[in-house]
Each structure stands twice: as C-alpha cells, then as structure tokens.
Amino acid sequence: MTVALLALALAAAPANAALGPTLPRVKAALVARHGEAQRARAERGVDQMAASWRASDGDARAFAAFAEANFVSDPAALDATFARFEEALEQLDGHFLEVNRFLARHAVLELGPTLPVDPILAGVDAGAHLTDDLFDSKLAFAALLNFPLTTLAERLEKGERWTRREWAEARLLGRRGALGGASDGGLSQRTPATVKQAIARAYAGSQAYVADYNLHMHHVLGEGGERLFPKGLRLLSHWNLRDEIKASYALPGGLARQRVIAKAMERIVTQAIPRAAVNDPRVDWNPFTNVVRPAPAGEIEGGEKPLARLDPSREPDTRYAWLLANFEAVRTADAFCPTAPTFIARKFEIDREMPEARVVALLESVVGSPLVPRVAQVIAKRLGRPLEPHDVWYAGFRPRSRHAEADLDAMTRARYPTAEAYAKDVPRLLEALGFPPEKARFVAGHIVVEPARGSGHALQAARRGDDPHLRTRVGAEGMDYKGYNIAVHEMGHCVEQVFSLYEVDHTLLSGVPNSAFTEALAMVLQARDLELLGLGKPDAEAERLLSLDDFWATYEIAGVALVDIGVWHWLYQNPKATPAALRQAVVRIAREVWNRYYAPVLGARDVLLLAIYSHMIEEPLYLPDYPLGHLIAAQIEEQVRKAGALGPEFERMARYGSVAPDLWMENATGEPVSAGALLRAAEAALAKEP
Numbered sequence: 001m002t003v004a005l006l007a008l009a010l011a012a013a014p015a016n017a018a019l020g021p022t023l024p025r026v027k028a029a030l031v032a033r034h035g036e037a038q039r040a041r042a043e044r045g046v047d048q049m050a051a052s053w054r055a056s057d058g059d060a061r062a063f064a065a066f067a068e069a070n071f072v073s074d075p076a077a078l079d080a081t082f083a084r085f086e087e088a089l090e091q092l093d094g095h096f097l098e099v100n101r102f103l104a105r106h107a108v109l110e111l112g113p114t115l116p117v118d119p120i121l122a123g124v125d126a127g128a129h130l131t132d133d134l135f136d137s138k139l140a141f142a143a144l145l146n147f148p149l150t151t152l153a154e155r156l157e158k159g160e161r162w163t164r165r166e167w168a169e170a171r172l173l174g175r176r177g178a179l180g181g182a183s184d185g186g187l188s189q190r191t192p193a194t195v196k197q198a199i200a201r202a203y204a205g206s207q208a209y210v211a212d213y214n215l216h217m218h219h220v221l222g223e224g225g226e227r228l229f230p231k232g233l234r235l236l237s238h239w240n241l242r243d244e245i246k247a248s249y250a251l252p253g254g255l256a257r258q259r260v261i262a263k264a265m266e267r268i269v270t271q272a273i274p275r276a277a278v279n280d281p282r283v284d285w286n287p288f289t290n291v292v293r294p295a296p297a298g299e300i301e302g303g304e305k306p307l308a309r310l311d312p313s314r315e316p317d318t319r320y321a322w323l324l325a326n327f328e329a330v331r332t333a334d335a336f337c338p339t340a341p342t343f344i345a346r347k348f349e350i351d352r353e354m355p356e357a358r359v360v361a362l363l364e365s366v367v368g369s370p371l372v373p374r375v376a377q378v379i380a381k382r383l384g385r386p387l388e389p390h391d392v393w394y395a396g397f398r399p400r401s402r403h404a405e406a407d408l409d410a411m412t413r414a415r416y417p418t419a420e421a422y423a424k425d426v427p428r429l430l431e432a433l434g435f436p437p438e439k440a441r442f443v444a445g446h447i448v449v450e451p452a453r454g455s456g457h458a459l460q461a462a463r464r465g466d467d468p469h470l471r472t473r474v475g476a477e478g479m480d481y482k483g484y485n486i487a488v489h490e491m492g493h494c495v496e497q498v499f500s501l502y503e504v505d506h507t508l509l510s511g512v513p514n515s516a517f518t519e520a521l522a523m524v525l526q527a528r529d530l531e532l533l534g535l536g537k538p539d540a541e542a543e544r545l546l547s548l549d550d551f552w553a554t555y556e557i558a559g560v561a562l563v564d565i566g567v568w569h570w571l572y573q574n575p576k577a578t579p580a581a582l583r584q585a586v587v588r589i590a591r592e593v594w595n596r597y598y599a600p601v602l603g604a605r606d607v608l609l610l611a612i613y614s615h616m617i618e619e620p621l622y623l624p625d626y627p628l629g630h631l632i633a634a635q636i637e638e639q640v641r642k643a644g645a646l647g648p649e650f651e652r653m654a655r656y657g658s659v660a661p662d663l664w665m666e667n668a669t670g671e672p673v674s675a676g677a678l679l680r681a682a683e684a685a686l687a688k689e690p
Contacts, residue, residue, distance in 0.1 A: 019050050022060040026067050034073040042071060045145040048173075052135065052144065052190050070142045078146065082165075085143060085172055090507045094463020096127030101459055101469065107208055109471065110451040123204035129193040140187050149173045149188055151339070152349045159660045167659050168506035174350070188350075191336045202329035203618070206322040210618040211454035213237045216281040217244070219295055220264055223288040228257050231301050234281075236473075237268055238612045239455040243482050246395035247405035262390040262609065263287040268319070269590070269608040271583055275315040282307045317579035319617055324582055326620045327571045344568050347621045352514040354628075354661055354673070360565065363558040363627055365675045366551075367597040371682050375552055376601040378689055389607040392556045392598065397549035403535070405481060411533055413478030422472070422479060422487055423449035429491070429532050433525060434647030446502065447494045449487075456486040458493035458522075460511070464502055468494040488529040492522030499654035509657030513664045515622065519629030521654060524636055524646070544685045551682035554630035561624040562593050563610045568621055586611050632665065634678035639669040 023046055030042035046067055053063055072078045106114060107122035134140040150170045159167065173187045214236050217229035235241050241261050248254030248261075264287040267273040274292040277285035282304055284295045294307040330343040340346040348356040379394050380387050416422045426447055430440035446461075452471035459469045472479065472487035479487065496518050501510045512518050527546065531537050538546060566589040571577065574585070590611035599605045615622050636653065643649045653668040662672035669677075 048144040099126040123201035125200035128196040320579040408481035412484040416479035458490040468497040489526035492525035503655040515625040516628035520632035547681035547685040558627040564623040
C-alpha cells in the first residue's frame with residue numbers, strides 16, 4: 001500500500017470503537033420512543049450508520065443525537081422520505097452524468113482534431129465528490145439509518161419474494177451507476193473523491209490510447225511484402241481488425257488478408273509492433289518479418305510527404321502500462337470496500353450480482369462443450385481446409401457472409417452519409433423490428449446519434465428528461481457496414497435504456513441487472529441488421545446457421561473473458577508488477593487458455609489472439625459481460641420465437657428494471673440465467689446438418 005493510500009485509509013477509519021458503548025443505548029432509546037415493532041429496523045439502522053461513521057462526523061453524543069432526530073417509523077413519513085431520496089438521487093445521478101458526457105465529448109466524438117486539453121477534460125469526474133458530500137452532509141447517514149443495506153446473499157436468497165418497493169429500497173443504498181461510480185458499491189462504501197478522480201483519470205487515459213490505435217492496412221504487408229489491402233482502409237484495434245477478418249471470408253484472397261491481420265494482432269499483444277506502424281500512413285510494416293520502412297511516395301494516402309527518418313523501435317509496453325494504470329487506480333478503492341475488498345469481487349458481487357465461480361462455470365460449460373469439435377468440423381467442411389487460429393472468428397454462418405463487404409459498405413454509405421441521416425432513420429428501423437409506430441417514434445425521440453472517434457458505444461441517461469447517446473464511427477464517405485453494424489448494436493442499448501428509464505416504476509430500479517443484459521438486448525437487435533437493410537429475413541436454414549454462429553461466437557468470447565479474469569487474478573497476486581512483467585503474464589495466460597480449449601480444434605498451440613481485445617486495456621473486467629450477454633441473448637431469442645413478436649417482448653423485458661439477474665431472466669423467459677438455450681439451439685442445428 002502506498003503512503004498516500006495508507007494516509008487515506010487511516011483518515012477513513014470508522015469510529016466504531018469509540019461508538020461501541022453508545023450503540024446499545026442508542027438502539028434502546030429508539031425502541032423506547034418508536035415501539036417494539038421497530039426494534040429490528042432500529043438496530044439494523046444504527047449498525048449501518050456506525051459502520052461508516054468517522055471521528056470527523058462527530059463524537060458519540062453527535063451520533064446519538066443524529067439517530068434520534070432522523071429515525072422515521074411512521075409509514076407515511078417513511079414513504080415520503082423514500083420518495084425524497086429517489087427523486088433527489090435521480091437528479092444527482094442524471095446531471096452529473098450529463099456533465100461528464102459533455103466534458104468528454106471532444107475526446108470521444110469525431111468533432112475535429114483533438115487538443116492536449118481534451119483527454120484532461122475527459123478525465124474529470126464531476127460527481128467524484130458526491131459521495132463525500134452525501135456523507136459530510138449526513139444525508140447518507142439518514143439513508144443508512146432508515147433503509148436496508150443488503151448483501152448479495154440476501155438479494156439472491158430473498159429477492160424473489162420482495163416487492164418492487166423492497167427492491168427499490170435495496171438499490172437506494174447499494175445502487176450502481178452514475179452516482180455510485182465504477183464498482184464502488186454506492187452508499188454501501190465510503191470511497192473518497194480523490195480515489196474516484198484517480199480512477200476516472202486512468203480510465204480516460206486508457207480509453208484515449210485505445211480510441212486512436214489504428215493500422216493503415218494498405219501499409220500492412222503480406223508475408224512476401226505484397227499489398228493486400230486497399231488505400232484508405234484504416235482499422236481500429238481490435239474491433240475493426242477482428243471485423244475485417246470476419247468480412248474477408250466473403251472475399252477472393254481473403255485467407256491471405258486474415259493471416260496478415262492475425263499476425264499483426266500477435267505483434268500488438270506481445271508489443272513487438274514497431275510504434276511507427278501505429279497510426280501512420282507513411283510507414284510500411286511487414287508483421288511477419290516485423291520490419292518497418294518508409295512507404296514509397298506513390299503509396300501514401302492523403303498527399304502526405306514520405307518520411308525522411310523512421311524509428312524502428314517497438315512500442316514500449318504502452319498497452320500494458322495502461323492496463324497497469326487502471327489496476328493501480330481501482331485498487332486504491334479496496335481499502336474502502338470491506339465487503340468486497342478487491343476490484344474482482346466488486347465487479348462480480350456488486351456490478352454483476354453473480355458470483356465469480358458461477359460465471360466461470362457458465363463460460364467453461366461453453367468452451368468445454370462437446371459441441372465445439374462438432375461445430376469446428378462443420379466450419380472446416382464449409383471452408384474446404386483445416387482450421388487456422390483466426391477461424392475463431394469464423395463468420396460464414398451469418399447471412400452477411402453471402403454479401404461482399406464492399407457491397408454492404410456501398411449500401412450503408414449511401415443510406416447514412418452522416419450520423420444525422422442514421423438518426424432520422426431510427427423510427428423506421430424500430431418499426432421494422434416490430435415496435436408499434438407510436439412507440440418507435442417515442443423511443444427514437446429519446447436517442448441522440450453522434451459520430452464516434454473510436455469504434456462506437458452507447459452512453460445511458462440517468463434521469464428522465466435526458467436521453468441515451470448512440471455513438472458510431474462515420475467516415476468521410478459515410479457510414480460503412482462495420483459502423484452500421486455497430487450502430488444497430490448501440491441502438492439496442494439505447495432502446496433498452498429508454499424503456500428501463502422512462503417506463504420503470506421506480507427510478508432506483510432503472511437499467512437492467514448488469515452490463516451483460518444490456519449487451520444481450522443489443523445483440524438481439526444487431527442480429528437483424530441485414531433485415532433492416534432490406535436484405536430479407538432469414539429462412540429456416542438461415543436460422544439454423546445463425547444458431548451455430550451464436551454458439552461459435554460465444555465459444556470465442558468466453559475464452560477472451562477467461563483470459564481477462566486470469567489476468568486480474570495475476571495482478572492482485574503481483575501488485576508491484578512492471579508493464580513488461582504484466583505483458584509476459586498476459587502472454588502466458590492467453591497461451592494457457594488457448595492450449596486448453598482452442599488448440600485441439602483450431603490446429604495450433606501457443607496462440608495469443610484471445611488477448612487482443614482492447615476492452616482489457618480500457619474497460620477493466622468488462623469482457624465477461626459479452627459471453628454472458630450471448631447466453632442471455634439466446635434465452636431472449638428463444639422467448640421471442642415463442643411469443644412471435646420482438647418489439648413488445650423487448651419492451652416488456654427491458655422495463656422490468658434492475659433486479660437480481662435470475663429474477664429478471666425468470667420474468668423475461670421463465671428460467672434463470674443459463675447456457676441451456678444456446679446449447680439447445682446449437683444441438684438442434686447440428687442435428688439438421690446435411
């Protein structure tokens with residue numbers, strides 16, 4: 001622990017010892033005043049207050065006076081108090097989120113060249129001091145005194161029997177999101193503003209690094225030095241690189257392109273990539289030989305002059321320096337979260353409300369499924385060759401594999417020359433997905449579409465009166481298919497966010513149980529992107545192949561998630577690691593996961609592709625939400641097929657709000673979260689394989 005962190009921890013130490021003799025007297029006084037029926041509430045509330053009370057909040061007499069003045073027992077007054085908190089927190093959450101979104105806009109949106117001040121603005125968390133203010137003003141103590149602070153075990157065991165109001169009360173103290181911050185447990189923890197600001201700065205720095213990590217593919221050469229990619233093709237790592245592998249299955253000579261990209265990915269993971277090869281269209285790079293040289297004048301895009309000098313040195317472990325910076329930042333919150341004293345625990349027990357062991361078991365049920373080699377055989381047969389490592393991203397099952405990427409690009413660029421053009425089309429898109437016209441107009445009216453500097457994302461709103469923001473990349477020639485596909489995915493997030501904010505019965509329950517659920521709902525819309533382009537709905541055979549595609553995609557991303565989890569455990573075991581040591585650990589963990597679950601079916605050992613995902617660098621421990629999202633999406637799709645309509649089912653599910661994951665899923669589909677629907681669909685699809 002650093003000296004600064006130790007000082008913070010000592011300053012934050014609860015005054016429990018000094019309060020100890022006072023607590024029984026305070027509890028007895030409250031029971032005497034409010035009646036025996038209030039004993040359980042009074043004793044719980046006093047203990048909850050004491051757990052966060054510091055010497056700076058006052059002495060034992062001040063503690064007792066506050067408890068006696070602020071304990072509420074009258075049901076009507078308690079209802080009114082709860083309503084005050086709910087409306088106040090909605091406004092605080094919502095407005096601070098809006099301010100942060102505005103401050104970061106130049107860093108994350110394509111609004112022209114960035115300035116040195118832009119990443120600094122993006123690193124400001126306007127609400128970082130809010131938790132401090134709530135405790136210093138003692139408003140947080142009023143909440144702790146009167147409403148329950150629940151554990152994950154309680155929510156999982158008792159939540160099925162709770163009323164909606166009881167669930168909202170549980171979220172009052174254990175809320176997550178804009179005000180609660182990233183995995184800090186809301187008012188259940190008293191994380192200082194200095195810690196939150198440090199986390200925000202680290203996140204912003206890593207996100208800026210990732211958002212501008214492009215390869216100019218005309219200058220990424222084949223093994224023999226040949227140019228395989230057209231001029232002007234700029235691909236962001238990892239999203240666009242991965243998607244180019246997927247798109248290349250439909251291209252003549254696509255295999256050679258895929259091998260180039262896979263090799264480039266490996267160089268990025270090992271940080272052997274020359275830093276001159278990143279983001280510079282004046283540099284030719286052969287990822288097989290790892291040689292860089294100035295590009296000939298006739299091959300340089302944009303009229304730029306050739307390089308006079310070139311630095312051939314490799315990227316100096318920058319990728320892992322940013323991952324380490326995020327680790328060091330979030331770890332400073334550990335001292336203030338006794339119920340979840342590691343970031344890993346907070347991500348699973350607070351953010352996901354799913355124990356890590358259960359999530360890992362779900363992932364392993366997919367990567368270790370006996371269906372994997374059977375699906376691999378089908379892919380090899382369709383390709384007419386043995387599988388290679390990059391075939392972990394095989395996309396030939398999807399209907400889009402029938403269409404050349406260039407043709408899809410032409411369609412989307414013509415239809416969406418700007419972000420505004422996509423925004424105008426959102427009502428029609430939603431109607432095509434089965435939402436009634438009036439509902440489609442309502443939802444579209446609450447979605448703001450903007451051009452992303454990076455690959456794209458959706459940013460929620462946290463108060464009614466504000467709107468979710470959909471960001472996707474729009475090139476100078478318009479929105480290409482990759483950008484469009486991402487836009488449909490992000491639209492799914494935004495539609496969920498509109499329903500789960502504007503139609504939920506308690507704003508404290510706004511949202512969905514965790515990120516995997518909003519990912520799942522976004523995937524359900526994204527799977528229909530070609531239908532929305534007017535290329536027809538999938539027939540029975542296409543539906544069968546889509547089931548195989550969903551299974552294979554889950555197989556791929558589940559391994560990525562296992563690597564992410566493994567890396568974070570290594571970080572906690574090696575908190576003083578250097579970027580170089582972290583790089584070596586990531587390489588080792590990625591190889592181990594690959595060799596166990598992927599080498600037997602993809603024909604090569606020690607492959608590093610599972611470590612390429614940029615989320616690992618910019619969004620700590622987010623990756624497990626993607627395979628969970630695939631499992632949940634399969635369950636939702638199964639339910640939609642039963643119901644026969646997407647729009648109404650999507651709305652019904654999304655408006656249920658942020659309750660426990662299994663409770664949400666049982667309301668949505670009648671079953672808890674499981675891999676069952678995904679595996680059933682894949683098994684049925686294989687049974688019909690010719």
